[in-house]
Amino acid sequence: MGQAKETWKKTLLIVAMLAPALLITIGIVIYPIINTVINSFVDAETGAPTLRYYTYLFTDELARDHIVYTLWIAVLTVAISMILAYLLALYLRFSDTKISKTIGTLYLLPRFIPNLVTIYAVMTIVRDSGLINRIFMAFGVNFKPGLLFNSKGVIMMNVIFNIPFATMIIVAALSGISESIVESARDVGASRFRVFFQMILPLSFKDVMIAMVFIFMSNISSFTTPYLIGRNHPLLLGVYLRKTFANREYNLAAAISVVIFLFSAVSAFVYLYTNLKEKDWESRAPQ
């Protein structure tokens, strides 16, 4: 009898403590997502079920341009960031000098600089009358980097933003590979390339994939960079979405959101899976 009362009290306590956070989350996350999915299948004028917004997105030439362009920018960003980040991570992991330690502490700090500030700072350097141009002018060369308001600039900015994150994930993966294994392989006569392609790369493959998936997701939906330094056509999906939303075409905006959600499905799964792993949660929980 007393035991049952205790259980009741505990249940009530758990419910009461979870309720506020849970209600807000349902209100600002779960309900909006469901509402968006439903809206994307409903005709704005008639209220009847329709596929017209999706048909429009994938068959209208302008809309399709936005999607193809977005995928293209994201893929290029992922490829360039990953190559540079892997090289940086290899260096940070396998060399033990003052310089590598310095870079090792400095590369994570840019996270604390707001994106807009970084974009602005880079703009003042690379725009056609910016610092780079001025330095060239001092040597009598009127060199214009031409990195603003086109795809090159957007990719450059994306790469700058993504390298620290990618490097961090790869460094963590590489720290699991012991130096003695690498050294013994080298002793047996394996070339650097062989050690890399047959040992290091396979061992870090999973984390490389995870990093790629996350970078892909963040670039599929990027807004600020392309809004400020991207071109006018085609648009990246994030900018296109904001434009549609500002024009109050909510059902089309809902459909674009769903497309963005679908493009991010893999990364969402990885994110949920890794954070829900009970292993971390069980170790110290009582009972």
Next chain:
Amino acid sequence: MSSLSFLGPRHMARTLGRRKFWEVVLLVGFLLVFYGPLLYTLVLAFAGQYTYPDILPKTWSLQWWKYVLKQPALIKSMVYSFEFAICSVLLSLAVCLPAAYVLARYKFTGRRLIMFTFLIGNAFPKIGMYTSMGIIYYKVGLMGTFLGVLLVHMLGSMMQMIWLPAGAFRSVPVQQEEAARDAGAGPLRTFFYVTLPMAWPGIAVACMFAFIGSLGESVGTLMVGLPTYRTMMVEMYGVILDYPATAGAVFSILLIMPNLLLILVMRKYIGADTISKGYKMG
């Protein structure tokens, strides 16, 4: 030419050794890309007379600081930014700490589903989430309201405010709490005098991330806060597009300063580990 040859790559490579030479090249390249632009922002912010094509300003001055601080819209935006940051951190704390404690201490049916619910808002791209919230805002009249913007900022902070403190609570030994209870302390007293002091660093780091996240929130506020709630980040879009470059530099420094101060205050608790956690959560 010969007098400057010590600056040439060949000579440097010889004196430093090839490996060392490339390391220095890497370091310089790294600093130029990741810190160079910010350094130049600093130069711009204190520029006086600065005409094209000079590399550095001819004179230095505070004129752009005065200019920025005289713009009522920009001053107002600072007030909004801090209001939202403080309110969203406090509200997230109040709502999320109990949830974090329960998730850390109790096992119950549906626990995973609840964790899943808390995580899902962060699993998908933010801009899609803001659009989804905005569509509802139009229906219920939250567009352009304080509460509407506040909820957008909460979307960014709640997950961290649950996950990081939950980790902190789990690291407090249960025995410690039980001992306090055995000694006759009530549950609230135990929480405030035993659990909270031990879990404090983790909670403080979560607050810091939430605060920085709220100050840095731009897209969501731009989408649902206009025309009234133009925070510093929203103003920054306009500053980049419409203001003189030197004024933008001053405003940039104003945007970075709170973050730098917070990191300075919190440096004891921030390791590479916490930063990486913050990365993954964000």
